Amino acid sequence: MAKKKLPSLSRRSKPIIDVRQKITIFCEGRRTEPEYIKLFSEDHRNRLVEICVLGGIGVPKTIVQKAIEERRSGKKRSSFEMNDQIWVVFDRDDHKCIDEAFDLSRRHGFNVAYSNPCFELWAILHLQDHGKQINSAEAQKILKGIMPSYNKKGCKTFDYEAMKSGYENACRRAEALEKARIGDGSERGAPYTSVHKLMSVIAGNGKLR
Template sequence: MGHGRRKTGKPLRRKVAIREPRKTVVVFCEGRRSEPEYLEALKREPAVRDVAAVDLRIERHAGESAPLALVRMAVAAKDRADREEGEVDEVWCVFDVEWPTNHSGLVEALELARKHGIEVAVSNPCFELWLVLHFRDHRAWLDNDAARRLRRSCDGQGDKGVDGATYMASRDVATRRAAALERMHLLNGVRFPHDNPSSGMYHLVTAVS
């Protein structure tokens, strides 16, 4: 009685989908309109909500919004989560340098953040520069007022806040432009806080996408 030739190869097994554990990211930002509205729009994006499995929490602080105050609040929150074994994977602070007069305590804020493992996304001169990069490349120095005028000319929003759909579609482009600005400053030997224009927001966007 003949026997059929046995087929060799990998056994057929049903692939079991493995769901990655959610990563919890807490973001402390200034209480102005643009920053929290942009972050809320980012939080709703499928790449953030579903694919990357990120629990993005946004802490607004309208009163104490100076960088050093924000970092101190972030450190306290991280310490509390560590003591309570809370599932917080990353804590971020989003703030500006400000020109023509820089925020006070910038260097101290960065040193404190580094010491306690707080990530920072700093825009120079201000967050509006990050918004501008969604529409166009910009490599010339500018102050706060110029950055805000440029932003208004790009999105036509005036002071109405951030239209999430408009910005989310271009965040990858903005990320590439911000990364190019960072490389430009490094090649030219320009260091913080003189790296105007620049925005570390692309690091945060990359971390949660």
């Protein structure tokens, strides 16, 4: 009588990873936001959470519309799809239709990481406190002064290594700015950023810390 073949107890060379959540992030910038978010994700995310970053999409309302199109055209991954998140990342700058972009995001259940005046404020908060109202050009000038490698006339990528140790400070300062804007009745007025909420979700493996 033939002996039954016992299952192998040896370890698999490539373990199967069951991705239980996907966070898709649509960004205004082509390099600044996507590169920072990707580097941060590599440092903090759990392997069960898939991070997908899409950049260079356009103005705020266009970003939200692109997110709507992508969700409608996408195929269901698994029973965990209901836990997936969509984030849109955009700045105030001189853009029009900011309110429409927020309203459209809210109606479709998207999360917004918004900076006023621009994403550079988030980088500044890693290195120093800031509470003065500024425009985008002024924010870029400040960042260049404290982050020499930042090139406001070039690709405008951040020095991630110089920022890493200041992440907790940046979150604390961003929260303080949010409270200040609520206090003075200028919701999302400058200076303001909610990028820390997206970063906290990534660092918290899909949950806000």
